[in-house]
Amino acid sequence: NLVLCYKGIPQTMAALGLEAFLDEAGCKLVFYLHRVARGVSLSTTCLLSGFQAIKLCSSISRWMEVRIRSAKCIIFCCFLCWVLHLVVNIPVARYVTGPMNSKNMSMEKVYRYCSLSTLGALLSSVTAILFSFTDGMCLALMVWTSGSMVLVLHRHKQRVQHIRSSSLSPRTSHETRATHTILILVSMFVSFHALASILSYWITEIHNPSHWLRSISVLVSSGFPT
Helix, strand or coil: CHHHHHHHHHHHHHHCCCCCCCCHHHHHHHHHHHHHHHHHHHHHHHHHHHHHHHHHCCCCHHHHHHHHHHHHHHHHHHHHHHHHHHHHCHHHHHHEECHHHCCCCCCEEECCCCEEECCCHHHHHHHHHHHHHHHHHHHHHHHHHHHHHHHHHHHHHHHCHHHHHCCCCCCCCHHHHHHHHHHHHHHHHHHHHHHHHHHHHHHHHCCCCCHHHHHHHHHHHCCCCC
16 A cells, blocks of 8 residues: 555656646655555565475474464564565665756656666666565565466365365365465565666666656556555
């Protein structure tokens, strides 16, 4: 909801022709909260997927203690994600300026309703690589945990196959439905976030990205939250 609110609504208002509806403080707040919300959404989704995988893989003895305590850990880990992204994204607010500074196209990256000061080649590349690396780690964790759950469900389905075969019910098994749900979720999750990360990195590297590229980036980044 925060991702859609702090990115989708301002972008929609700008697309409808409204100009300068945010001052510099508003621009800083909108960009900062969007980055925080996106990071928290990405991290907590991966964390919850990890906790589900630990609970599902109860046969792994070394995870038993974590599995028992996981319910208590979820709240703490989500709180930690909030604190981490609130701190990490502080520099984002530093370089975002209001629309009044968007006239100098050679010095600013204009985002219709706000502008982003040029960071410099080195700082821009380091920032893009850092955010891309963290996104890649979250996506890799999501794929690994989802793959583990699918494997466990598949093995469980094979073990109870002889029981199901005696049943005359043609309904799809619970394992199959759960597997389909997991695969759909992880496919959408990885696809949207990977494409959004690539577009964000591209926009960061381009000196003056076009409005179409920025609009597509906003649309893609809003895909999974929607």
